[in-house]
Amino acid sequence: MKKLLVTGGCGYIGSHMVASLQRAGHDVVVLDDLSSGWRESSGGATTCIGDVGDRALLDELFRQHAFDGVLHFASLIEVGESVDNPAIYYRTNVAKTLTLLEAMIEHGVGVLVFSSTAAVFGEPCRPLIDESHPTQPLNPYGASKLMIERVLADFELAHGLRSVSLRYFNAAGASPDGTIGERHDPETHLVPLALQTAMGVRPALKVFGRDYPTGDGTCIRDYVHVCDLADAHLLALEYLFEGQPTARFNLGSGSGFSVQEVLDSVERVTGRRVPFTDAPRRAGDPARLVADAGAAKATLGWRPRYADLDTIVQHAWAWEQKRALL
């Protein structure tokens, strides 16, 4: 059993992580400023409401709790917003993360799992993206995550802080028991938007671009179940607690689905139509992003449990129906 700090534990992926860590018997403390999270999402975990860039608060937390490690999810996450307002992305995702890392060093906490993203790669130059793929982010969001990956390599050399950066592709789905799920406001992600459109909460889904060089002309993404992401974090912690060195892993199912295929899946699962309109391309969207997660499988022993798209959509649908009643 380890004592772990989870920043952003009231958010979408962080809340699934908290549940998963608790099921595995770990002692979890959450730090979240509720800028996009929900207090109730961290379940029964001790939850401190505050900013991950608040050094005095971090010092107090690290003095109160003898943490064995940190899982750092707290971040701004919208690509489009990062293009319009880069400063807040570099401040929150880079400067505040540096504050957290300095506090970890100061208080002798030497293990970190960091939420990185497929957006570090930019425009892909081959069909499947493995860890050796060039990193040329197209937007400040991806750049901010790549900067921290670099900082983490430097911190291992300078301070012995060991970390695993996990580059998630498109997180989707919800806890199979329907208790937690995706709850962004505003929502920008395809799966919840399509489900809310099927429900009639939204009039029509905008399909951003039908002129991509893909089979049906819509963008292809790799949707990875949020609980499979949580599993990968548990394995990354084991890896680090075994004393292994800093590493980066791509996390995706390895299968690409087009926007149209996601809409078809939503119609199959819900039994309802998803009205849509064709809209222009969204700035910064590569045509196709699909992971080669071979390294996470070989090194961490990661085995995604919910790789099937309809299963991911089913779990998200159960959550959306519950959420509508909240």
Ligand SMILES: NC(=O)c1ccc[n+]([C@@H]2O[C@H](COP(=O)([O-])OP(=O)(O)OC[C@H]3O[C@@H](n4cnc5c(N)ncnc54)[C@H](O)[C@@H]3O)[C@@H](O)[C@H]2O)c1
């Ligand atoms: N959702 C995806 O598809 C996806 C893909 C790749 C990477 N990621 C990364 O995964 C992580 C979690 O993403 P998510 O979808 O769960 O986002 P989210 O917005 O649901 O969760 C982020 C959480 O961090 C908190 N937070 C933000 N700034 C904070 C601050 N300064 N101090 C304390 N708490 C703060 C928010 O209140 C929220 O609860 C992020 O780092 C994101 O970049 C997400």
Ligand SMILES: O=c1ccn([C@@H]2O[C@H](COP(=O)(O)OP(=O)(O)O[C@H]3O[C@H](CO)[C@H](O)[C@H](O)[C@H]3O)[C@@H](O)[C@H]2O)c(=O)[nH]1
């Ligand atoms: O209303 C919508 C919303 C999305 N899309 C399309 O659906 C696909 C998926 O879009 P999402 O917004 O759901 O996800 P992104 O691929 O843009 O981004 C996600 O994955 C990225 C990594 O690839 C980043 O990490 C980012 O934080 C995370 O949200 C894209 O082709 C997008 O153009 C639509 O057509 N209509």
